[in-house]
Amino acid sequence: MSRLREALERGEFVITGEIAPPRGSDVSAMRETMALVGPLCHALNITDNQGASLHMSSLGACLVALEMGFEPIFQQTCRDRNRLALQSDLMAAWALGIENVLMVTGDDPRSGDHPQAKGVFDVDSTQLLRIAKDMNEGRDMQGRPLAGGTGFYLGAAMFPEAEPWDAQLARTVGKIEAGARFFQTQAVFDLEKLARAVDALHAHGAKVIAGVLFLRSPRVIDFVNEHLAGLRVPDHVARRIKSAPDPLEAAIDLAVEQVAAIREIADGVHVMPLGLDGRVPEVLERAGVL
Amino acid sequence: MIITKRREWQRVLDDLGSVEARRVFVVGCGECATAAHTGGEPEVAEACERLAASGFEVTGSCVPEVTCHAGGVRLETRKNAAAIQDADALVVLACGAGTQTVADAVAKPVFPGLESAFLGTTVRHGVFEERCQMCGECVLDATGGICPVTACPKGMLNGPCGGMWDGMCDVLDDRECVHVRIRARLAEQGRDVARTLPPKDHSKKLKPARLSVKEHRPDGSVR
Secondary structure, eight states: OOHHHHHHHHTOOEEEEEEOOOSSSOOHHHHHHHHHHGGGOSEEEEOSSGGGOOOSOHHHHHHHHHHTTOOEEEEEESSSOOHHHHHHHHHHHHHTTOOEEEEEOOOOGGGSSOTTSOOOOSSOHHHHHHHHHHHHTTBOTTSOBOSSOOOOEEEEEEOTTOSSHHHHHHHHHHHHHHTOOEEEEEEOOOHHHHHHHHHHHHTTTOEEEEEEEOOOSHHHHHHHHHHOTTOOOOHHHHHHHHTSSSHHHHHHHHHHHHHHHHHHHSSEEEEEOTTOGGGHHHHHHHHTOO | OEEEEEOOHHHHHHHHHHTTOOEEEEEOOSSHHHHTTSSSHHHHHHHHHHHHHTTOEEEEEEOOSOTTOHHHHHHHHHHTHHHHHHOSEEEEOSOHHHHHHHHHHSSSOEEESEEEEEEEEEEETTEEEEEEOOOSSOOTTTTTTOOHHHHSTTOOSSOOOTTOBTTBOSSSTTSBOHHHHHHHHHHHTTOOOOOOOOOOOGGGGOSSOOOOGGGBOTTSOBO
């Protein structure tokens, strides 16, 4: 059974990390990152052509994680594959030992490095969760029995700070009804909004793993605000890092505070170090979650 | 209506060059392309002038009432038979359906003078917005008369996606998120806002489509 699921269901505070597969076939750098972050985490999210930009497939990189003894969270976007391909990859993933999936709709191709690509979006993330739930129950989306079903722990994304909240909440509840058992959030800065989301999702029996970004430099803050979907670094946070004598250290201090605060609110933390993988152990340790 | 836009003029010239045309007949459309200001009488006259300025001899022109109506176009081309006969090629200022209708009606090379853009609405004079994908399985009943297949850049049926922020779309950040709009309209009308729509049946939109009123019963079933 998935370690992630076990820990969450036991009420343990979980830690997940994020691994971007390479743009190419050389997995050595990815292995190094995994070796660094993996031992600290219950599971590692493996992104799926993140930012609508070309990377090795999540499924392939998940196998590297498994091989190294880490538990992957196989991310599936609806952008690049139709319902046949999504289902066949899910079958392959389960057969190969992957137990967690995170279903997302995916960034639009025009925001990535292949803006000429056709966005597939044959189904959306809510519909894909329903498909995976059916596969967990041993049938495909046409209702036909599978020769061996799946048993995935189903995850989805949510955005505690995105207003209007009623639209966000309704979509999240729709995802729970479709089969999502845990949620991973975009980076959260407003802890009251995080608490609001956790309370609402707990009422539906779902777990919430809250995101933390290491905002290492003024340039990264501007990049995040311009290019990452579903979050905005608030002005007071941006000011704090940009005006610090050493922005990098200020970012690490901020991340420590955020992880410690999330420890009191959510079921886990999802760490996105944006290249500062080497600082992850220190942040988790100082925040008291290791 | 079908919204068209001008085709790059050099491409039109290159197309004519590809068959070494010197004499050209121009066809417009009295319906959508007239309303879109791309293929009505004024635009046909302008195209004739531009062709003449580029050294072509314009043998004539016409603007059929509806250029995607095969019968009407046959009639119109018969009326202009001599001028068309005299031409090496035709340029059609209409949508792709209109251009093909003309190409079926005459035994000459026929080239598109416009690009078909989308099926949309005139929101004000000269400004058009896409409204419908003609998906063959309308969801407007559940979405408050706002089409998410068209207005959501990802065509999601169940949104918003993770990019929505302050009610705005992430992909087209000058527009409201269509899923927030749908929700607001349904709520205003006291309707169910919590539905999750199932995946679309893309087999309803298999091409090439063909439809005959004779085969369709009043209840929507097919004979």
